[in-house]
Amino acid sequence: MKIAISTDGNFVSAHFGRCPSFTLAEIQDGTILGKEIINNPGHHPGYLPVFLRDHGAEYIIAGGMGQRAQILFDQNNIKTIMGITGTIDDVLRQLCDGTLKGGESLCKPGAGKGYGVDKTECDHDEHDH
16 A cells, blocks of 8 residues: 655654655555655645545545545545654554554644635644654
């Protein structure tokens, strides 16, 4: 399976659309077959799910994303795993051993465009990795 992780330095980015890059990892039978980092081409409505699908992603892991983005990923056959924090290496290790537990998105409704509130930042603490 191919995983895309919203990445900010060595950490999972709190908001997938505003991350500087994505880590793409190919995992098979609990082993990482390959890993690459690609730059985020920009946060345009509906673009990133198609971009990541075209890179082969079957899953997107992030701290959070809006509900509209989750729907767009679903429409592109990419499963979302939200509420993830920590280092990229820890997340990949947890994926390989089957212990990664997703949760609720760290972003709340109204944290971005499309909810009637035009905020530029989410309500989470950007330093929470």
